[in-house]
Every structure is written in structure tokens, then in C-alpha cells.
Amino acid sequence: MRSSFVLSFVSIFILLFNFAYAAEYIKKIEIEGLKSFSKEEFLYLMGVKENQSFTPEEITTGIKRLFLKDVFDDIIVEYDQGIMKISVQEKPLIKKIEIKGNEHFSESFFKKLLSFKKGDRLKEIECKKTQHNIENELNKRGFINCQVNIEKKVFENFADITIYIKEGEPLKIKSIKWKGTFDEYIKNFLSLSVGEPFDKVILEEFINKVEKYFIKQGLIGSEISYSFTNGELTLTIKEGKKLQLEFKGVNSLSERDLKSIAMAHFQDQVNENIIKDSINSLITFYRAKGFIEVRVYSLLEQAKNEWKITYFINEGNRKFVKKVEIQTKLPREEIEKLLANKEGSFFNPEELENDKQRIEEYFKIKGYFNCKVFPPQLQEEENSVSILFKVQEGEQVKIKHIEIKVKDNLLKTEAEEIAKTYINSPFNETTFLEMKRKIREIYLKSGYSEARIEGNYEIKNSDAYVSLKIEPGSKKYFGKSIVLGNKKTKTKFIYQRLLPKESQPYNPYTLEEERQILYKTGLFSRIDIKPQPQDDSLDLIYNFEEAPAGAFEFGFGFGEYEKAKAFAELSYINLFGMNKQIFSRVELNNLEKRSYITYVDPWIWKDLTFKSSLLFEKINFKNIDTKSIIYKVKRYSASAGFEKKFSEFFKAELLYEATYSKTWDVMPEVIISDQDIGKLFISGIKASLIYDSRDNPFDPTKGWLAGVTSKLSNEFLGSELNFMKSSFYINKYTELIKGLVLATSLRGGWAWLYGKTENLPISERYFLGGRDTVRGYAQNTLGPKQNNQPTGGNAFLMGNVEFRTYLGKNFFIVNFLDFGNVWKRVGDVDVSNLKYTTGVGLRYKTLIGPLRIDYGYKLNRQPGESHGEIHFSIGHAF
Numbered sequence: 087m088r089s090s091f092v093l094s095f096v097s098i099f100i101l102l103f104n105f106a107y108a109a110e111y112i113k114k115i116e117i118e119g120l121k122s123f124s125k126e127e128f129l130y131l132m133g134v135k136e137n138q139s140f141t142p143e144e145i146t147t148g149i150k151r152l153f154l155k156d157v158f159d160d161i162i163v164e165y166d167q168g169i170m171k172i173s174v175q176e177k178p179l180i181k182k183i184e185i186k187g188n189e190h191f192s193e194s195f196f197k198k199l200l201s202f203k204k205g206d207r208l209k210e211i212e213c214k215k216t217q218h219n220i221e222n223e224l225n226k227r228g229f230i231n232c233q234v235n236i237e238k239k240v241f242e243n244f245a246d247i248t249i250y251i252k253e254g255e256p257l258k259i260k261s262i263k264w265k266g267t268f269d270e271y272i273k274n275f276l277s278l279s280v281g282e283p284f285d286k287v288i289l290e291e292f293i294n295k296v297e298k299y300f301i302k303q304g305l306i307g308s309e310i311s312y313s314f315t316n317g318e319l320t321l322t323i324k325e326g327k328k329l330q331l332e333f334k335g336v337n338s339l340s341e342r343d344l345k346s347i348a349m350a351h352f353q354d355q356v357n358e359n360i361i362k363d364s365i366n367s368l369i370t371f372y373r374a375k376g377f378i379e380v381r382v383y384s385l386l387e388q389a390k391n392e393w394k395i396t397y398f399i400n401e402g403n404r405k406f407v408k409k410v411e412i413q414t415k416l417p418r419e420e421i422e423k424l425l426a427n428k429e430g431s432f433f434n435p436e437e438l439e440n441d442k443q444r445i446e447e448y449f450k451i452k453g454y455f456n457c458k459v460f461p462p463q464l465q466e467e468e469n470s471v472s473i474l475f476k477v478q479e480g481e482q483v484k485i486k487h488i489e490i491k492v493k494d495n496l497l498k499t500e501a502e503e504i505a506k507t508y509i510n511s512p513f514n515e516t517t518f519l520e521m522k523r524k525i526r527e528i529y530l531k532s533g534y535s536e537a538r539i540e541g542n543y544e545i546k547n548s549d550a551y552v553s554l555k556i557e558p559g560s561k562k563y564f565g566k567s568i569v570l571g572n573k574k575t576k577t578k579f580i581y582q583r584l585l586p587k588e589s590q591p592y593n594p595y596t597l598e599e600e601r602q603i604l605y606k607t608g609l610f611s612r613i614d615i616k617p618q619p620q621d622d623s624l625d626l627i628y629n630f631e632e633a634p635a636g637a638f639e640f641g642f643g644f645g646e647y648e649k650a651k652a653f654a655e656l657s658y659i660n661l662f663g664m665n666k667q668i669f670s671r672v673e674l675n676n677l678e679k680r681s682y683i684t685y686v687d688p689w690i691w692k693d694l695t696f697k698s699s700l701l702f703e704k705i706n707f708k709n710i711d712t713k714s715i716i717y718k719v720k721r722y723s724a725s726a727g728f729e730k731k732f733s734e735f736f737k738a739e740l741l742y743e744a745t746y747s748k749t750w751d752v753m754p755e756v757i758i759s760d761q762d763i764g765k766l767f768i769s770g771i772k773a774s775l776i777y778d779s780r781d782n783p784f785d786p787t788k789g790w791l792a793g794v795t796s797k798l799s800n801e802f803l804g805s806e807l808n809f810m811k812s813s814f815y816i817n818k819y820t821e822l823i824k825g826l827v828l829a830t831s832l833r834g835g836w837a838w839l840y841g842k843t844e845n846l847p848i849s850e851r852y853f854l855g856g857r858d859t860v861r862g863y864a865q866n867t868l869g870p871k872q873n874n875q876p877t878g879g880n881a882f883l884m885g886n887v888e889f890r891t892y893l894g895k896n897f898f899i900v901n902f903l904d905f906g907n908v909w910k911r912v913g914d915v916d917v918s919n920l921k922y923t924t925g926v927g928l929r930y931k932t933l934i935g936p937l938r939i940d941y942g943y944k945l946n947r948q949p950g951e952s953h954g955e956i957h958f959s960i961g962h963a964f
Contacts, residue, residue, distance in 0.1 A: 111139045113168035120174055121243045123157055127577055131155070131566055134170065147620055154568050154627065157207060177207035178245040187251045190229070190283075196251065199223055205573075208238065208245045220251065228256035228283030256283035260317030268323040272296055276321070284314055296323065304328050306393070307355050328392045329356065335399040339375060347371055348397070356393050361386060368397065376404045376432030378471075405433040408470035412445065414477045421448055433471045438462050445475055453512025455545060456480040483513045486549035488521075492556040497532060501525045501556065513550035518543060525554065533591025534558040535617075535624070562592040565623035571630040575609050576663035580628070582689070583607070592617075592624050607665050607688075609633060635660035643960070647708070647856075647865050651675035665689060679704045690728075697741070698726040707848075709867070709875060716875060717752040717762070719849050721745060727772075739774040743797070744804070747849055755873035759845035766847055767806050770799035780819060784935040784961070787827050791817040801841065808841035811850070817964055825892035831964040836881040836912045851878030852908050857957035858964070859884055860904045862923025862942030864955050869908025879908040881915050886964055890929070898929035902963075904942065922946055925954065935961035 115136055120128060132148035134140055149161050160175040183204060185193045199219040202212045217234045224232040231254035239246045259280055264273070275295040278288055293310050300308040308326035312319065331348055333341050351364040365382045372380040379402030387394040407427050412418050422428060424444045426437035442459050449457035458478045465472040488505040492498050504524050511517060522539045529537035536559030543552045564587040569577045583603050587596055597615050604613055612631035617624040640654040655671040667686040673679070684699040701723040707716045727741030745768045752763050773796050780789035796812040799805045813835030820828045835852055839845070853876060855863030870877050884906025891899050905922045909915050927940035938961070943954040 110141075110165060111168060112136055112165075112170050115170045115172065117172045117174065119176065121176055122179065123155075123174075123176065124578065127581075128152065128174075131568060132172075133566065140170075151566060151568055151625065154570065156209070156570075176243055177209060178240050178243050180204050180206050180208055180247060181244040182246040184246070184248045185251065186248060188253065190253050190256075191224075191227075196220060196249065202247075208240070208247070213238070213247075216249070220249070224253060226286045228258070228285050229253045230257060231255060257314070258282065258317065259284055259314075259319050261319070263318060263320045264323070265320060266323040266325070268325045272299065272323065275299070278319070284319065300326060304330070306352055325391075327356075330392065330394045332394065332396045333399060334396060335401065338377070338401055338404060339372070344368060344371070344397075348395075356386070356395075358386075361395060365397070368399070370436060372399075372401065373436055374432075374434045376406055376434070377401050378405055378433060378435050379403060403469055405466070405469055405471050407431050407433050407473060408467070409472040410475075411473070412475045412477060414449075414479060416449075416452065416479075421445060424448060427473060438473075442475065445477065449477065449479060450514045451512075451516060453482040453484060453514060454479045455483040455513060455550075481548040483545055483548050483550050484510050485513050485517075486510075486551055488552045488554065490525075490554050490556065492558065496556075496558050497528055500528050501554075504528065505552075505554075513543070513545070518552065521552070522554065525556070527595075529556070529558050531591075531593045531595060533561040533563060533593065535562050535592050535594065536560065560622065562619075563623045564588050564590050564592050564596075565618075565620050565625040567626045567628060569628050569630070571628075572632060574632055574635060574660055574663055575630070575665070579664045579689075580604070580630070589623075597626070608659055609635065609665060648675035648677050677706045677708055693731055695729040695731070696726075697729055697739075698724075700724050707866075714753070715751060716756055717749055717848055719747055719749045721747040721849070725772075735779045736775075736777050739772075739776070741772045742770075742803075743772050744769045747847075749847070749849060752848065753875055755875040756848065756877045758877060759847065761807065761845065761847035766849075767804065768799050768850070769803040769805040770797050771803070772797040784933075785931060786819040786829075787821045788819050790819075791815070807847070807850075808843045809837055809839050809846060809850075811835065811837040815964075827888075827890040829886075829888040829890060829962070829964065831886040833885070833906075833964075834881075834883040836915075838912065839880075846880055848878060851880065852882040853878045854882055854884060854906050854908050857940065857959045860906045860921060860923055860942070861902065861925055861940050861957055861963070862904065862944045862954050863921070864952075868906065868921060870910045877910075879910045879914075881912045882906065882908045883915065883917070883920070888963070896931040898931065898936065900927040900929060900938075900940070901925075902927065902940070902942075923954070929962075932960075938962070 112134060113136065115129065115134065117125060117128065129135065131151040133144050133151075134148065145163055149163070152158055152161060157176055158174055159177050160173075162173040164171045164173075180202060181204065183197070183200070183202075185196050188196060199216065201215045201219065202209070206212075213236045217236055220234045221232055224230075224234075233252040233254065235250045237248045237250065239248075259278060259282055261280060262276075262278070276288075276292050278285060278292075289312055293312075296310050297308070305326040306329045309322075309324040311322050313322075314320070329349075329352055331345050333344055336344065347367050348364040351360050351367065361384050365384060368382050369380055372382075379400075381400040381402070383398045385396040385398070387396070407429050410422060410425065410427065410429050412421055414421070425441045426434055427441055442462060446457055446459045449459075457480055460476040460478070463474040463476070465474070485508050488502075488508065490498060490501050490505060492501065505521065508517065508521050518541065522541055526537055526539050538557045538559070539554055540557075541552065541554040543550055545551075566588065567581070567584055569580050572580060584600055585596055585603075587593075601613050601615065604610055609632060610630050611633040614629040616627045616629070618627055619625075636656075636658045638654075638656050640652070642650075642652045644650060651674065653671060653673045655669070657667070657669045659665065659667040661668060665688060667688070668683065669686070670681075670683040672681045680701070680703040682699055682701040684697065687696040690696040702721070703723075704718075704720045706718050708714070709716055723743065723745040725741050725743040727739060729737055729739045731737040746765070747768075748765050749763055757763065774793060776793040778789075778791050780786035780791055792815065794812070794814045796810065798810050799807055801808055813833070815831065815833040817829070817831045822828055837846055837850070837852075853866035853869065854860055855868035855876075856865035860868055866878075867876050869882070870879050884904070886902060886904050888900050888902045891901075893899055901924075903922070903924050905920045907920050909919075922945040923942040924945060925940055925942040927938055929936035929938045937958075939956065939958040940963075941954060941956050944951060947953065
């Protein structure tokens with residue numbers, strides 16, 4: 087037996103032989119003509135598999151799905167004795183676009199009008215749209231006899247497009263005539279001359295310039311128009327009148343604000359009604375500022391070319407709210423927070439009725455369903471107002487009983503479990519709607535996407551009786567997922583991110599979860615998901631708008647140690663269309679040169695991320711106090727490893743690191759071992775655990791940042807040294823009150839040496855002091871010294887406490903206490919040797935973190951040491 091299913095453009099023809107409506111079995115599938123489309127995705131959307139039965143209706147549905155992809159011109163399906171043959175004709179890919187015949191306009195001018203580009207599928211509708219765009223634009227430019235032809239040459243799966251343009255002779259301007267009274271300067275705005283084409287685009291630009299000029303001159307009611315007849319361009323300009331506003335009697339508020347409020351009413355004309363509206367706006371503004379007795383009068387004076395409006399303002403006394411009393415048995419504090427008229431604020435009579443409604447709403451939320459708030463009583467004094475709100479609460483209404491009716495008791499037990507949680511709760515409209523929403527959620531998650539809940543309630547005395555009637559509708563299941571709109575991102579990648587759900591009960595909350603997963607990739611600026619009914623299932627059409635995947639950033643700055651500095655960074659987060667990422671950065675300053683490149687694969691296996699990086703840096707390690715170079719180091723480093731995220735806040739890393747370094751020009755005073763000079767290769771394994779629940783990584787107000795890191799270097803791994811370094815940090819951020827954040831930090835590190843290794847090289851030792859550690863000490867000067875030069879050590883401990891107070895206008899003041907020290911050996915650690923500093927800092931908030939300047943003062947200063955240090959930088963100290 088044999089059957090054919092043919093869909094071409096918008097028509098579906100199904101030819102059935104001998105087995106109409108009967109299910110058939112597929113032994114083998116053969117596809118011809120599939121060139122640039124994945125066979126796996128094709129069969130998935132088609133809904134067919136080998137060794138599986140099918141029906142004609144399923145084939146028809148599958149073909150419709152495939153045509154949504156806008157890739158195919160034709161799909162023909164034939165079935166004969168277990169073999170399904172599918173012939174497809176793909177829309178060719180545009181390989182080349184040429185513009186020919188243009189004389190007056192450049193090729194780039196026309197390419198901006200194209201509705202397709204190289205790499206797009208060739209679509210007839212887009213060709214017609216492009217032809218219309220070009221013809222329309224040429225007509226506006228005066229070329230009304232233009233002709234546009236688009237020629238398409240198709241070979242294999244590609245197409246070359248040639249656009250032939252015959253612009254023709256344009257309408258030309260033979261003369262220009264000016265009408266009206268206006269400033270001659272306006273003629274300079276017109277960039278058209280006699281003999282040039284009649285270009286409407288340039289004329290519209292001229293009109294916009296003139297309108298802006300009139301507005302800047304304060305002119306109201308100007309009119310600008312043009313006409314073109316028999317080659318004569320006539321420009322008619324009616325200059326409006328100048329409007330001047332003057333205010334008299336203003337003593338307390340800004341005249342600039344008042345002028346802005348009044349001027350907003352005068353756009354095209356001036357009349358008595360508009361002036362009255364402006365007066366009402368001024369009165370409303372005054373009353374909101376506490377001037378409840380304000381009076382405003384106006385005087386309109388007209389001259390030939392000018393209007394002048396004088397506003398006479400009698401401000402009256404400014405009143406503030408002296409006292410707000412609410413007669414109720416409930417706590418007043420919560421209610422008072424809702425009011426616009428608070429004690430100590432300027433009195434605003436416009437908000438009195440709103441305040442009354444806010445109080446009523448508050449009581450109803452608390453279950454006082456029959457509450458009544460009487461109109462406020464005012465007691466006015468010369469400069470103040472006392473407000474009394476009398477409240478008749480009535481009895482608190484609580485939910486006594488909830489009755490649920492649903493056909494066949496479908497999910498009734500689950501709905502009743504939700505309802506039980508509301509028994510004896512205060513009743514209000516919000517609670518009633520919330521209850522319906524939560525019960526409906528049960529049905530939605532179980533596949534009943536059309537579930538409706540109707541409800542009513544009856545209140546008897548202080549009891550509410552609720553009745554809910556549920557109409558579940560038919561159960562729906564997830565169908566196929568159809569991905570559209572992605573151009574740079576591989577469809578395969580998107581399918582891998584979608585949750586497995588086909589044939590499961592339809593749950594709209596699953597779609598939101600998928601949306602968030604996809605947004606977190608950073609690849610998409612918009613994701614629309616539209617369900618499409620298919621019998622008892624719902625296909626899902628995902629329409630994507632892709633965000634820019636590449637970015638280039640650069641910047642310049644100045645640091646207290648580095649002096650002039652600069653950076654440039656290039657990143658791309660969608661390599662191969664699979665969200666693989668590459669980041670490269672170069673940093674330069676007077677002390678350091680650093681460059682690195684990092685490759686990240688966030689999806690190497692399930693939720694495991696692969697990371698690798700290459701680093702080069704050259705550093706001149708400088709004593710900030712003496713300005714002398716302690717040592718110089720050149721370092722090449724490579725690392726590779728994995729990161730796993732266990733939750734939103736918790737992740738772990740495991741990396742292999744290899745570093746080759748060369749150290750030279752080392753001060754004799756700081757040399758401890760032979761490894762402090764010369765070439766050195768260090769190889770090891772590094773493991774980290776990180777917890778980060780901060781609300782903002784640049785300027786946190788709450789949350790934790792904690793972590794522990796260990797690095798094991800061993801000769802077995804090719805390293806010249808044997809050691810294990812471990813460090814930890816615990817940062818806590820707490821907003822004590824609005825605008826005041828307590829930030830605390832505790833950090834430490836230590837190194838154990840084993841085997842033949844007796845000393846850490848200077849490049850691996852710990853140093854403290856400076857803008858991000860113990861302020862009050864210069865950079866890297868805290869800890870062991872030889873001949874007054876810092877040598878670093880094998881262990882450190884430090885802590886910081888900051889009070890960050892917001893001052894307004896993005897400024898903060900910070901009070902801090904820092905402590906810490908470095909010890910030569912782990913066994914030398916003695917907390918009685920900790921150094922303490924305190925100080926104050928100023929911050930200015932920016933998008934990349936605060937600009938800051940700090941002064942740290944030494945609390946246990948040694949003889950010969952400075953009293954303190956000044957530091958400035960970007961970002962918080964921790």
C-alpha cells in the first residue's frame with residue numbers, strides 16, 4: 087500500500103490509499119534534500135521514528151510544526167510497505183547580495199533598506215518588502231519614476247541576489263518661495279537649493295530644526311508647512327508669539343519649579359482655560375508643600391508678538407503636621423507608616439482622603455471587614471495641623487468554613503489541604519483571592535491549564551463562610567518544543583537546556599523555570615513561549631531574541647601605588663553557538679603589566695563547568711615608604727579545572743595550576759632562600775569552596791561571602807617545591823537600619839612546607855598592609871622585616887569591621903577598625919602581636935562599585951612608624 091502527504095507553502099494535500107485513518111508502522115525512514123537542518127530535530131518535530139506507528143493526522147501536524155521554522159519551501163511525505171520517504175526543499179541561504187545601476191545614491195544607502203542579509207533564508211515576501219522599501223525611499227527623495235528589480239540565482243542550497251536599480255530622473259526644484267514673517271536666520275536650516283531633487287526627507291529635517299529653534303526661543307503656536315507645484319517649492323512659516331511668565335509673591339519655593347509646572351500647559355496656544363489649568367497645577371503643587379491657604383491669580387497681557395502672564399501668589403502660612411491621632415485598639419505604628427501626612431511632615435490636604443482609604447484598607451486586611459473610618463477632624467493652628475482619624479473597627483471576621491465543589495472530586499483532597507490553612511485566618515478580599523489562586527495552582531501543575539474557580543462568601547456576625555466551585559476542564563499534556571528566532575545560538579544547545587517534559591501533564595510553572603535557565607546563559611534578551619493546542623497536548627513555540635554575545639571594554643585611571651593605569655577587555659560568550667565563553671584582558675600601570683585569557687565551558691557535563699586560563703604578568707614589587715624596588719618578577723601561568731554549583735549560593739572548584747617565574751633585582755635584605763632569586767617552576771592542585779549570598783557583589787547590604795582554598799604543590803606533579811597553602815575568608819553584611827550597613831570580615835592563611843623545601847619563595851609568601859587589608863599601614867609593609875624591608879611570611883590573620891552610612895546623592899561615609907599581622911612561620915602565630923588601625927573613609931557610588939578614599943590611623947604604633955596612611959581605590963575593601 088502507498089500514501090502521500092504533501093504540504094507546499096500554505097496548502098496541505100493528503101492522498102490516502104487503502105488505509106484512511108488507520109495507523110501504519112514505520113520500518114525505515116529515508117530523507118532527501120535535508121542539507122542545513124538537523125536530521126535529529128527534523129524527525130523530532132515531525133513526530134516520527136523508525137519502528138513506530140503513525141497516523142495521517144500526526145504527519146500533518148508534524149509538517150505544520152516544521153513549516154513554523156521557516157526553513158522549508160516544500161515537504162513531501164510518501165509511505166509504501168513500511169518505508170517512509172520524505173523529500174524536502176529548503177529555502178536557500180543567501181550567499182551574496184549585489185546592488186547595480188545606482189547612480190545618485192551609494193550602495194550603503196540601499197543596503198540599509200534591505201529586509202534580509204547574507205546568511206538569511208531566501209524568502210519571496212522579504213524580497214517584495216525590500217523592493218517596496220527602496221521604491222518608497224526613492225519616491226520620498228524625489229525619484230518618482232524609479233524602477234527596482236530583484237534577480238535571484240539559486241544553486242544547490244545557496245542563492246545570489248542582484249538588485250537592479252534604475253533611479254530615473256527626479257523632480258527638480260526650479261524655484262524656492264518663502265512666505266510668512268520669520269527670522270531670516272531660519273533660511274540657513276534648509277539644505278536644499280534650486281536645481282536639486284525635491285527631497286521630502288530633507289524637508290522634514292528642516293521642519294524639525296525650525297520647530298526646535300522656535301521652542302528654544304520660547305515661541306508658542308508656530309506653524310511650518312510646504313507645498314510643491316510645477317517645480318516651485320513654497321515654504322510657509324508662521325512664527326508664533328513669545329510667551330513670558332512672571333511670578334510675584336514667591337518667597338518659599340523655587341520660581342524655576344513653578345515656571346516648569348506652568349509652562350507644561352502651554353504647547354500650541356494660550357487661552358483662559360489653559361491659564362486656569364496652569365493655576366490649578368500651581369495650587370496643587372503649593373498645597374502638597376504645606377501651603378494650604380495659597381491663592382493664585384493671573385494677569386494676561388497681549389502685544390503684537392508676545393504674551394505675558396503674571397502670576398500673583400499669596401502663599402499664606404506653611405503648615406506641618408503636628409500630631410496624628412488614630413483612635414483604634416490596634417498598634418498605631420504600622421498604620422502611621424502608610425500615611426502621606428506623617429507627624430513632622432508638611433501638611434498635604436490633597437492626601438487626606440487617600441489617608442482615610444489607606445487606614446480602611448489596612449483594617450480590612452486585618453479582617454475588620456465592616457470597618458468604617460470617619461472623615462478626619464482637623465485642629466489648625468497658625469503653622470501646624472493636628473489630625474484625628476476616628477475608626478469604628480467592628481468585629482474581626484475570621485474564616486469559619488470553606489466548602490469545595492469539584493466534578494468527580496478531582497484533586498479535591500489536595501484543594502481541601504490548602505483550604506484548611508486558611509481556617510480561622512482574618513478574612514478579607516485579598517485572602518479570598520489568594521486562596522483561589524493557590525487552589526487553582528494545584529490544578530495548573532497537574533495539567534488542567536483551563537481550570538476556573540468561581541467563589542462566593544457569606545459573613546455572619548464575625549464568621550465568614552466560603553464556597554468554591556472548581557471547573558478543572560480537560561487535562562493537557564506537554565507536546566513538542568519548537569525553537570524559533572535563534573540565529574547565532576545552536577538549536578541543539580537550547581534543546582539541551584529545556585527540561586524533559588514531553589507527554590507529562592502540562593505545567594505552566596515549568597515554562598517559567600525554563601525561561602530562567604535560558605536567561606541565565608546571558609545569550610537572550612527576550613524569550614516568548616506560546617502554547618499551541620494539539621488535541622489533548624500543547625506544543626510550545628519558543629521565540630528568542632538574542633542579546634549581543636560580544637563586548638569590548640576599556641578604561642583609564644589613577645592609583646595611589648600604580649599611578650597611571652589602563653585596561654582593555656574583550657569577551658565573547660557564545661563560541662560555536664553553544665554558550666562557550668572566552669575572556670581576555672590586558673592591564674598596564676607603572677608597576678605591573680598583566681594579560682590573561684580565559685576559556686569557560688559552562689555545560690561541559692550537566693551542571694559541571696570547565697575553566698582554563700593563561701596568564702602573563704611582570705611586577706615591580708615596590709616599598710611604598712622608601713620608593714625602592716624590593717624585587718622584580720616575571721610570571722607565566724596556566725590552569726585548568728572544573729567548577730560545580732551545588733545551589734544558588736554554594737559552589738566548588740578544582741584546578742590544576744602550573745607557574746613558571748623568574749625573579750631578579752631582589753634586595754639582599756629580603757633574601758631568605760635560594761628560591762628568592764632566579765627561575766622557578768611550581769605545579770599543584772588547587773581546591774576551593776565558596777558560599778556567596780550577597781545581594782549585590784559590588785555594594786552588598788546583606789548576606790555572606792565565605793570561602794576556603796587549599797593548594798598542594800608536589801615534586802610528583804613536576805614542581806620544584808613541596809608545600810601546602812590554605813586560606814579562608816568570612817565576610818558578613820547586615821543592614822542595621824536603612825542606610826546603615828555593618829560589614830565584617832575575617833581572613834587568614836598559612837603554608838606548610840614538607841620534603842626538601844625549607845622556605846617559601848618571596849613570590850609565594852603572604853604580605854599585609856594597604857588599601858584592602860590593614861589600612862593605616864602602607865601597601866605590603868606589615869609583618870616580618872629585615873633591615874626595615876618587608877620579607878613576607880608563611881602565615882597571616884586579619885579582620886575588618888566597617889560601618890557604612892549613606893549620606894545621600896550616592897555618597898557614603900565609612901568608619902572602620904582593621905587588625906592583622908604576618909608571621910614568618912605558622913608556629914610563630916601569636917594573636918597578642920596583632921596590629922590595630924582605625925579610621926574613616928568617604929565613598930561615591932558608581933555602577934562598578936564605590937570610588938573611595940580612606941585614612942587609617944595606627945592604634946599600637948611602634949617608634950619610627952608613621953601615624954597613619956591615606957588610601958584611595960575603586961570598590962570596597964572587602
